[in-house]
Amino acid sequence: MSSSPPSSPIDPSLPLRAKGGDRQAFAQLVELCYPRSLRFALHMVGNREDAEEAVQDTFVRVYHHLGRFRDDGRFEPWLFRILANRCRTVLAKRRRHAEVIQYGDVPDHGAPTMVEGPDWMEEIHKVLATLPVEQREAFLLHHVEELAYEEIAAVTGVKLSALRMRVKRACDLLRVRLAEVRRDDR
């Protein structure tokens, strides 16, 4: 049976209490949001070390910029906005465009798939890494982190129509390239 980090909304009082100086509330926010944040960063930057650094940097920024968080806003889009920026910064520093994905200590919970194979996860990660950054980001935010397009627009600053196109192109590329990989493996 597969399990994934919960995507239910964060209690709105938590970020407000953290904003008011409640360190315990901030600690709870970190605990609740860390798995999803790590998952997104991992799939964006491609290796655990950079992902953990991006996530840590993000939460430090969150802590010190809680004054910027709107009392009537949702915390997750705000968090992902900062995290997405950090991930883009990490990627911008890299010289190589093709990444060999190493997930030595990431648990594979064996989610049900239609096209099973011993290296299916590795294939997914390799193909994901070949997507343009903006398409990968949009795909992950929408299909994996399940943010609404309006929330993704707040995260990325991109118009809805452009976001939908990015997600569609990402899906198209994933289908094509995964099929190519499987064809090459035969």
Add this chain to the structure above:
Amino acid sequence: MIDERDAVIEAVRGRLRASVADQADPRAVARILSAAFAAPAPSRWRRWLDAWHLPVMSRVGAAVVAVIALAAGFVARGVLPNRAPVDPMAVTGEFPIPVTPASDPRSGAVATQFVFEAPAAQSVALVGDFNGWVPTAAPLVRLRSGVWTVTVPLMPGRHVYAFLVDGARSMPTTADRAPW
């Protein structure tokens, strides 16, 4: 439909969603909290900007315009030389937060994490020869798992310490007795 999930996308989505454990690693959380609480607070200027709840770019843009206008006024009056007053970091919107690690290579102090399991406790504090046995010097932060943690810089060597759980002393089983 442009957003339709077929079997392939659904399979990819499922795999990616399940690729990370659903419980946060307490050690990772502790590292984050240590880094966040140890880093210097934003400047008064930054806090003032945050208090206006304005979108980042418009706030930065307003600040840049204000600085330029002010400098232009001073230049016009001959007070300042004619040079660009804009902080490039403000223009890009990047506000780096210098994270001060708990380890300090200059003094030799090493970041040392303390972990104490007490799900039923209301408060846990670390006291020892490194903080004068002051109960308020190093409060631990409670994680959802019931584990309490704090990271403090310590000089290499042997230290005597204890935990105060709800105000009562709790000695580590392998440590020497505290002086009180």
